[in-house]
Structures are given as structure tokens and as C-alpha cells.
Amino acid sequence: MKVYFKSLASGSSGNCYYIGTENREGILVDAGIPVRTIRKRLKEDNIGMEDIRAILVTHDHTDHIKAIGPLGEKGHIPVYATPLTHKGINQSYCTTIKLCDAVQYIEKYHPIQLSSFNIEAFDIPHDGTDNVGYCIEVASKTFTILTDLGTIPPHAIPYIQQADFLVIEANYDEKMLQAGRYPAHLKSRIASQTGHMSNQATALFLAEHLTPKQKRIWLCHLSKENNQPDLAYNTIEQALCSKGIIVGQDVELHVLERTSPSELYEL
Numbered sequence: 536m537k538v539y540f541k542s543l544a545s546g547s548s549g550n551c552y553y554i555g556t557e558n559r560e561g562i563l564v565d566a567g568i569p570v571r572t573i574r575k576r577l578k579e580d581n582i583g584m585e586d587i588r589a590i591l592v593t594h595d596h597t598d599h600i601k602a603i604g605p606l607g608e609k610g611h612i613p614v615y616a617t618p619l620t621h622k623g624i625n626q627s628y629c630t631t632i633k634l635c636d637a638v639q640y641i642e643k644y645h646p647i648q649l650s651s652f653n654i655e656a657f658d659i660p661h662d663g664t665d666n667v668g669y670c671i672e673v674a675s676k677t678f679t680i681l682t683d684l685g686t687i688p689p690h691a692i693p694y695i696q697q698a699d700f701l702v703i704e705a706n707y708d709e710k711m712l713q714a715g716r717y718p719a720h721l722k723s724r725i726a727s728q729t730g731h732m733s734n735q736a737t738a739l740f741l742a743e744h745l746t747p748k749q750k751r752i753w754l755c756h757l758s759k760e761n762n763q764p765d766l767a768y769n770t771i772e773q774a775l776c777s778k779g780i781i782v783g784q785d786v787e788l789h790v791l792e793r794t795s796p797s798e799l800y801e802l
Contacts, residue, residue, distance in 0.1 A: 536651075536674040540700065540800045543576045544568045545682075545755045546793030549598050552702065553577065554671060554678060559586045560650045563612075564669060564680055566590050566602040570610075573602060580799040584610060588650045589639070591671075592616035593682055594663030595623030604630050607637030615641045615649075617656065623664030643667060657694055659684040662729040670694045676802060678702065682756050685728040687740050696746050700802060702791075703741075705754040705771065706731035707761035715761050731756070734767045738774035745780060751787040751802070764790040 536556055543551040549568035555561030561582060566573060574584060590612055593599055603624060607614040614637045616624065621640065625633045641647060646655040651674065656667040661683045668681040668691060679698035681691065695701060712722055712733070725731050741752070754767050768790050772782045782788045791797055 538674050538676050538802045539580075540678070540753075540802060541576075541580065542702075542753065542755070542791040542797040543573060544794055544796070545791035546757060546759065547598055548759070548794055549601060550682060550756065551602075552680065553582065554652075554673065555582060555586065556651055556674060558651065560588055560652075561586045562588055562649070562652055562654075562671070563590045565593055565599040565682075566606055567596075567598040567600060568602060570602045570605050573606070576796045579796070584612070587612055588652075589613045589615055591641075591654065591656075591669055592620055592624065593668065593680070594661060594666040595620050595627055596663045596683065597627065597629045599683075600624050600627060601629055604632030604634060607634050608632050611637070613637055613639045615639045615647075615654070617641060617643065617665045617667060619665035620663075620667070655694075657691060658688070659691060660686055660688060660729050662724070662727075668694065670698070676700065684732060685730040686732070686736070692744055696744060696748065698749060700751050700753075701749055702753045702755050703737060704732040704756045705734045705737045705762070705767040705790075706756050707733050707758045708763070708766050708770070709733050709735055711763075711766075712758075712761040717760065725761075731758075734762065734770040738771045741771060742774040742778045742780070745775065745778075745786065747785070749786055751789065751800070753797075754788070754790045757790065757793055759793060764792075
């Protein structure tokens, strides 16, 4: 069975990812952009909202949940998140339509089966409420998605290494962040263990832990102010090359646009 992946947006202005099958079963990971934009960007690839079986939420920051209320309550799409994250969503100022009927709970390290998808949430360090990454298996293909995390803890490594397809944060370049215009407290927050992953940290991790199983890597959640797509790509490519891993030959590497949709990848 064919499986598809598309990023609808990836960055501090909003995040939303689609994984679906040729049987027109799909899920969204996060919904931090307007509902109209989600509909439009899915429709470009002949995907309707009726094909979306669920929304998985990584955490309760605004750029991940802006459209959760309307999609869940008006669109009747189940919203899966941990109990604490659901509490954070409904307490958020941006949630003008509170979740009620759409609420579905997921517990970390307790896999669930949803249509064709086997889904497991795992803990990651970030300064939202009860943040998770997701390991998603569908049609014998495994995705692992880690967005918004300050470091990669040891317990997350197996989820990465079992993935055929990996979406992982490369938020900022360390030199650009320190030389940039952000105030000191914000720089400190971003660079902290509960902030975001730098290009350099992601590159070092991948160089040390990548296995032959990983076929494609997408770098996500790039900062507008403190990163550049070419810089993120080149940093990771050079680190992999230092370990004898050739991008384009041993693994495919892509950088997701902040505000523009990616192509629909057929996997």
C-alpha cells in the first residue's frame, strides 16, 4: 500500500504534517495554521478533510494548535493528545473553540491502533505541557516525528533508529542565534535543554546514531530569524559525510519550508 507524507507548514508561524495512504486514510500531526489553509493545501493533492481520521498533538504551544478547536469540534475530527496536553489546549488563549466531543486521550508508551496506523507517543523535553514525539507505523513503514525539543534523550533513540522516515527539528544556527537581535533571556530559553535543537546538535546526533534503516530525513521547524535552509542542510550533510554517510546515496535529506507546503512525497 502506498504511503504519502506532506508538510503543510513547519516553523514558529505554524506547524502541520500529513501522513496518509492510497486508501484515503490520513492523519495530521499538529494543526497550527488556519483551517482554510489546511483545507487548501490538502486539496492541492486531492485530499479532503473527510479523509482525515485524527489529529495528533505534540504539545500545546500556539503554533501547533491554532486550528485544533474548529477541526475537532466543528469538523468532527478526533484530537489525540495526553491528558495534560488536552488541559493545556483548552486553557490556551488561542483556543477560542474549546475541545469537548473531539477529545481523545493517548498515553505515552502505550501504542494505539487507529485505522491503518499504529501510533505511540513518547516523552521529549520542551517547555510546553507534557510534550511528545510520535512513532507512527503504517503499511510496514515507520515515521518518527520530533519537533520542538531541546535535546534528544536516550529513551527517544530507539524510536529514531527504527524509523524508515524521520522528521526532526533543526531550529537554529548557534552563531546566528548568539549574534542575533533576540534578548538574552529568549536566546537562553531557545538554547536550553527544554528549548530547541540547533543545526549543530541535530547534525552531531544524526552522525552518531543514524542507521541504514533511515531512508529519508526531513529537517523541520527552522527559525526565521536564526537559521537558513541551506545552512541547516549543509551542516547536517557535512556531519553525515564525516561518518561516511553520503546524502543522496545512503539517505535522502530535505529541508521543510516554514510557511509553504512541501510536495506530496510518495513513499
